[in-house]
Amino acid sequence: MGNESWSAVPHLTTALTGPLQEIETHLLQNQAGIERWFRSQWQQTPAPFYCSVDLRNAGFKLAPVDTNLFPAGFNNLNTAFVSLAVQAVQAALERICPSAGGVLIIPENHTRNLFYFESLAALVEILTKAGLRVRLGSLLPDITEPKPVDLPSGRRLMLEPLVRRGDKITVADFEPCFVLLNNDLSGGLPDILQNPGQPVVPPISLGWWNRLKSNHFTHYRRIASEFAEIVRLDPWLIEPAFRKCGKINFEKREGEDCLVNYVEEVLAEIRVKYREYGIEQEPFAIVKADAGTYGMAIMSVKSADEVRTLNRKQRNKMARAKEGHAVTDIMVQEGVYTFETWGEKNAVAEPVVYMIDHFVIGGFYRVHTDRRADENLNAPGMHFEPLAFAGPCCYPDPLQAPDANPNRFYAYGVIARLALLAAARESKEAAQAPAQTADSLKQANL
């Protein structure tokens, strides 16, 4: 990488880099041990097909805040590293379906989101370069015949109606070896996807109709402890504290006491740690839906009172998540400051790391000019400028300082892979417990 590319890396503004340099130094010194540990973990628990992880870098702390098993944003990655993604797909295929000649992608039910379609086109390109025939099977009821989508990049996608032929999910005359879900199933499990006769990755049971963030972070907590022991690190430095509240109904104001208590607990926990490390920032917590995505129903609070005194509008905002499902389970998560900024306007920059199989294939920064460091950067209607990572994140450069860019990227890759491992364990657990049927889901929603 030329120096020119490296200059496009956000600047870490905080003076509180002590513990982070400590994290990075530990990771650098233990690279061989870390990679060996990861190898043994992937042998026990294969990684999901793909995954993106939102990280927060507070300088004193580096932690995942969200793990997406149906990632979009592939169009934001550095095209210089597309060969890494292609190679990773080829490695993944060996496990999923060695005979794969064709893959059917089931995309999100967007109709006009060109950002999403550009991501889909980038994903199709990666899979095609890996030597797969790729077709897109849409769940949208309006799609009754092949429908072309022309993109600003000049690329074209063809959405085809998803059909069921016996136990096989497919489109028209296609015979896919496996189905790649790029739809998080927030809206529930459609009948057409029930008991499929071919492999579906990631498994249907990891869609948001069935998945809980708190379960992911329970796995993550265990993994962070195991890992922290290896590198002799306080696990708090790489893990956001959290609590889970079931059965909250904001509109009817049910279960709010529980939520208030948990917010207080989380804030108290952060306060203890901030004191321990001499951090003068004010602790904050994120209140969000335990199942769901797209940054809906997310709230940043600095005291439990803020939850108590929600007005009607705020209540309504929290009450409904994606596609209008009532929020019942809530997660209270430690807020991690974002102290990376970019450009003259000091825009807040949040790293997102992408993985295919267990390989880190790159990432980008969400650069946002209008938000503060303690706000959620993945909120509805949010505008960000993607800034592709200048480096591939796969390996450090021990000849440079612990906080040099390749080493910062390596640290991102390590922490993101810990979250990936948590997702792998979720996936294994889901495979062992038979997935709920659509019927049981419908009952649960009633």
Add this chain to the structure above:
Amino acid sequence: MGNESWSAVPHLTTALTGPLQEIETHLLQNQAGIERWFRSQWQQTPAPFYCSVDLRNAGFKLAPVDTNLFPAGFNNLNTAFVSLAVQAVQAALERICPSAGGVLIIPENHTRNLFYFESLAALVEILTKAGLRVRLGSLLPDITEPKPVDLPSGRRLMLEPLVRRGDKITVADFEPCFVLLNNDLSGGLPDILQNPGQPVVPPISLGWWNRLKSNHFTHYRRIASEFAEIVRLDPWLIEPAFRKCGKINFEKREGEDCLVNYVEEVLAEIRVKYREYGIEQEPFAIVKADAGTYGMAIMSVKSADEVRTLNRKQRNKMARAKEGHAVTDIMVQEGVYTFETWGEKNAVAEPVVYMIDHFVIGGFYRVHTDRRADENLNAPGMHFEPLAFAGPCCYPDPLQAPDANPNRFYAYGVIARLALLAAARESKEAAQAPAQTADSLKQANL
């Protein structure tokens, strides 16, 4: 890739591109089938740890002429794609030794070849970036204590004396999980490497003390036929014809009749094919040692008479291969013209493709100003300028013409992987037949 990088690609000078465009068109149209076929092949026969393949591109024909299982030249690869090599090593480790924290490299017995040491340093860097601790155990008897080697690139290597501790091969206090041979064992199998107690890759039995090129190309011939059937191609377009002669002694002029006959056969075979394809070049054959490397004892001939009328000096040159071993087995191989040239001087350029595990990680051109298209480009004392491939070779670009650079590179990667597969089958065969011992080798050499 910017256009700037692509301009550094040699120009294919021949007008006879008809059949090659045919090859490339076939490869492009069948990419999904080709990749699927390769996947199933690697499942049946795992690829060797690493490999480089010398290709010849005659425009009308694209074929491997040499497959090196102990490759050097890693320093000639494009550093922009080092992450591909790192990722491939990580994938390879999962099979060889998932718990690997340390690897011991046994390098060639060079003492002053800085080109080789730069390659070794590049290899060490790749393995280190993949998260391995790497040390170098030298077979040189002079190395009795750690000896630093400082390189023009500013890198430093540390050669350590190889020791045997019980059944383990190692250096000083190191406990390598596996041994990586980067020494082709042309000089025989040293006692210290007999019956090692840890994995050695590539297997010791594939060193030149035990390996024959003709055996490799016998496997290659079978593979080229299988592959040619899939892509509906004349296998001759991707395969050099060859014959094997045993028991030749040039100094004593024994076995020369057999050699003359085979040269005539090979030239006749080429002539038939040249006529079929309307190629007006003069056929030529390469006579080389069946076991051995480094381009020693190689001769390019256009008629059998040239073999009959060898003078004393030529005989002496043919009689001794690397490290002074008498040549007894000879291979006669179809000469494949090199019609790629580079720069204003129209320097001949020969592609070399590198693979780690079954992944193509890049390559470079040997650019040579002083040789003709029908000469061997890997000869002793030969000087070449390395020109790193501008692209990663892993995938084609179907939107461009069949002979566009990414597609030419993809074609290289496919043909090189066919040679890699032949090496994989050699390796499997060698594992099934117990390797010769040093004693049986000594007898064979008497």
